[in-house]
Amino acid sequence: MKSLFSFYPNASKIYDYLYFPSLVHYNEQDNSKVDNHKDEVPEEFIKLQTEISLKLKPYKNILSKYYYYDDINIIHLLLGKYSFFDYVNVSDYLDALQNLDSKEIVKTIIGSLEAKETGTPKSQEARKLAEELVNDDSRLMSWINKLSYSGETKWQLLTFTKTPKESLNECINTLRSLEGIFLEYYSPVEKKIMDYGEEFILRLNNVEGDALDKITNGTLKNSMIPGEKGHMLISYFGDYSIHIYPGVGPGFIAWGMGIEEIFQKLSKREENELSDRILLFKNLGDKTRYEVLKCIASGTTSTKVIAKELGVSSATISYHISNLTTSKIIVPLHAEGRYIYVVNHETIEKCFKDLKKDLKIT
Template sequence: MKKNYVFNFEESLIYDFLSLPDLLFHGETLNETYRELLDPETERFWESIKQKLEPLKSELEKFYNKDFSMIELLYNRFPFTGFTDPLVYLGEINKMEKGVLIEALFYGLVISLENIKEQEAIQEKVKVLVENAADCMTWLNSLPILDAQKWHLFCTIQDPIKMVQALESVMSQVYPIYLEFFKDVKEAVKVYGFQLEKELNEGGEGYLTQITNGIFSEELFTKDTVQLFVSAVFVERLMINESNEVAMIVWGFKMKETFQKIKVFNENKLTERITFFKNLGDRTRYEVLRLVASGVTSTKEIAGALGVSSATISYHLSNLTLANILKIGKTNDTAAYYLNKDFMLQVLEDFKGDIFK
C-alpha cells in the first residue's frame, strides 16, 4: 500500500541539534567500503563541529555514547513532532515526574537494544522492568554495552530528574554552535525536504526501493503516514524507525546523490567483487553474516553471541547492507535482515569465471 510522506521542517532542525554531539563519540562516515565516495567537504565540516564540541565532551559523554544517547531514548517515547524550538522541547521533558522519565528511558532502551517491535510487547517488557528491581538489574547487566554505560544507566534510573536537568544544561551550551551552523543551511533543508516529500509521494510504490538501490521498501512501514526528517549534519544517514509513536525516516541531505554514486561504483563488476570479498575479510563481520544466515536477526542476540557491543553489530550490518550482501525486509511484521542470495551467488559465479578460465 502506498504511503503518505510528510516532511517535518522545524523538527528536522531539532533532530540535528539533539544528535549533534553524536559526532564526538562515533563520528559519521558512510562506511569503510565506500569511504572514498565521501565528500571531503563533509568530513571537514564534521571535524570543525567536533572541535567546537570538544570543550563540552566530559559533560556530553554522560548522555551520548556509541550504543545510544539519552536524548534518543527520551524522544523514542516523547517525539518532538509539533515543536519548533529544541530548548522548549527539552524544557518540557524537564518538567516530567520521576516515574514518567524512568518509564520513558526503559521504553527507549527496549526499542534500541531488544528485537521487540510490537507496541503491546514493548509496553509489557517496560512494565516488568519498572515494577521489578531484581529483573531490572539482571536485564541491565545482560545488555551488550560497556560496563561504564551500564553504571551510568543505573545512576540515571536512580535519579532521572537530576540527569535530565544536567542534559538540558549542557545542551544549552551546544545551542550556539548549532545556531552558527544552521543559519546558513535552513533554507536549503526546507527546499530539499519538500522536494523529497513530493518525489516520494508522486513516485509510486516502488520509488523508495528504486532510489535506495533496493535497500529499503515501503513494506517496512505498517503505518499509512511516514514522517520525513532531513538531516543537514548527518548528510549520508538513512534511518527508519517505526517502533516510535510515529513512523519516521531520517534522510541525509546528500543521501540521494550518495546512492547514485554507490550504484555507479557497483556497476563495475570487478569493483563489486572486490567489495564483496573485502566485507568478508573481517572476522566479526563474517560471523555476523553466518548468524544472519542461520536466522538470528536480533542485534542484541548477535552481539551476545559474538561478545561485542550492539553498536559494533549495527556497524557491520550497515556495511553488509550497503554492499548489497544483506537486504532488509519483513518477517512476521517485523523489519529484519536477510541474505541477498541471488546477488551473492552471482558474485561467486562471476569470480569463478574470472579466475578459473
Template structure:
C-alpha cells in the same frame, strides 16, 4: 506511498543529536562502513569536524548525557521514544514539555526505551517492554542488576542508573546544558538550513513518483518501501548523521531520518558500478573477511539476533552490528519485515547474479 518532509522537526532532531558530535573522529567515520570510504565527500567530513569543535568546550558536561558506544542510546534518544518531538516548534519547546513530566513518567519512559532498544530487531515486543518498565519502576532495587545485563557500555550504564534515581533533577541539568548549546547550534545550522530545506522537499517529491519504488532506487536497494511502517511516512533530513539512514520504529511517531549526504554516496557508487564490476568486487571483498562470512552463514541459518551471533562468534555485539552494516551495503543481505518485526535475509538473487557475472567475466557461460 506518500511522504511528508518536516523542516522544523529536522532542525529539532539535529539540535538534540548535536552534542553527540563530541565523539566525532575522522578515523572512526571513515572506518564506520568500509564499503563507502572512497565515496565520502571531504566537504561533509569537514562539516562534521566543525560540529565536533563547536561542542568540545562542553565536553565534561556532555559526557553525562551522550555516550560514545555505537550501541549506547543517548539520554535524549530514550526520552524521544514515548515523548516524540513531532509537532513541536523548537527544541526548547520540546525540552520544556519533558520537564512537565512526573518523576515516575520519566523513569517509566526511559526503562521502556532501554528494554525495547536492547531487544534484537527481529524480536522487538512493545508489550514485553511495557511490562518490564512497569515492573522496574515499581521495584527500583532491580534496576541496577537489570542494567548490568544490557548490551551497552559500562559508562552508559552508570550514567543511566544515576538518572533512574533522580530523573527530574537530571533532566533539569540536561535542559540547562542545552540552553547554552542551542544558540551555538542555531548559528551553525543557519548556514545550511536553506540547502537542507530545499533538498528535503526535492527528496520527498521524488519519492512520491506514481510508479516504482523510488526509495529503493535511490538507496541502491538498501531500504525499500515495504519496510516502512506507516503511510504517509514522516521524513527528516539530518546533517548530524549525514552518512546514515535511520528508520525509527520505536517512537510513537515513526519516521525516516535520511542523511543529508548519503545520496551523494549512492550516486557515486552507481557511477562507479555502471558496468557492475564494482558490485562483484565489493561482494567478494566482504566474503573474504572471515568474521563477516561467519555472520552471513548465521543469517543463512535463520539466526538474525545480534546477541546470539555475537555469542556464536565470541565477539561483541558492536562488532556484529559493524559487519551487518557492511553486509547490507554490499547487498549480501537486506532488511525484511515479517509479521510486523524486522529481520535480515540473505540476498540469494544478488549473490547468484554476481557469480553468474563472474563466470562471464572469466569467459565461462
C-alpha cells in the same frame, strides 16, 4: 497519485538539534556509517564533523553522560514514547521532557532499550517489563548489566536511573547551552536543507513503483517505512546516514542530506559489476562480519543475541550490519511488526557466478 511520503521542516530541525551533540564523539578514523564507501564521502564533510567535534570538546565530559559511544543517547531513548512532531521548536519539546516525573522517565528508557534489544519497537512485553523494573532497583541493575552495550554505557545508564529527574534536567540544560554552536552551523544552510526536503519528497512521490528501492539502489524499500505514511526528516549533521525510528508516536526516517549523492555515485560505479564482487569479498574478508552474516543466514537477527554469541558489543554488530546492508549482502525486511535482515542470495549467487566466469571455472 496518492502521496506516500511527507516532509516535516520543524521536526527536521528539532531532530538535528538533538542529534548534533553526538558529534562530540566523532572520529574520522572510525567513521562506521560509511565504512564501505569512505572514498565517496566529500572531504568537506569530514572536515565539518571534525570541526564540530572540536567545538563540542569543552562539553565532552558532561555530554558523555547522556550521549554514548554505542550510538544511543538518553533523548533518543525518550523518543520511543515522546515524539517531537507536535512541537514547533526544540525549546518547547525540551520543556515537555522536563515536566516528566522520575518514574515516567525511567519507564520510557527501559521500554526503549528493551525494544532496541529485541527489535520489537511497539512491544507490549517491553512496556510490561518497564512497569516491573521501575519499582525494583535490584532487578533493574541486573537487567541493565545484561544489556549488549559497553561497560561504560551500562554504567552511565545505571547512574542515570539513580537520579533520573535531576540527570535529565542537567542533560537538557546542557543541550540548551549548545544553541549558539548549533545555529552557527545550521542557520547558513537551513534554507538549503528545507528546499532539498521539499524537492526530494516531490520526487519520491512521483516515482512509479517502489520509490525507496529505486532511490537507494535496492538498499531500502517502501515496506520499511514505519506506519502508513512516510514521515521523512532531512538531517544535515547526519548527512551520509539513514536512520529508521519506528517509535510509539509517528515513526519516521531521518534521511541524511548527502546520502542520495552516495547512492547516485554507487549507481554509476555499479554499472561495472566488478565493484560488486570486490565489495562482497572485502566484506567476507572481515572475520567478525563474516560471523555476523552466518548468524543472519541461520535466522538470528537480534543484535543482542548475535553480540552475545560473538562476544562483542551490539554497537559492533550494528556497525557490521550497516556495512553488509549498504553492500547489498543482506537486505532489511519488515515482518510481524519488526525489522529483520535476510541474506541477499540473488546478489551473492550472481557475484560467485561472475567470479567463476572471470576465473574460467566451469
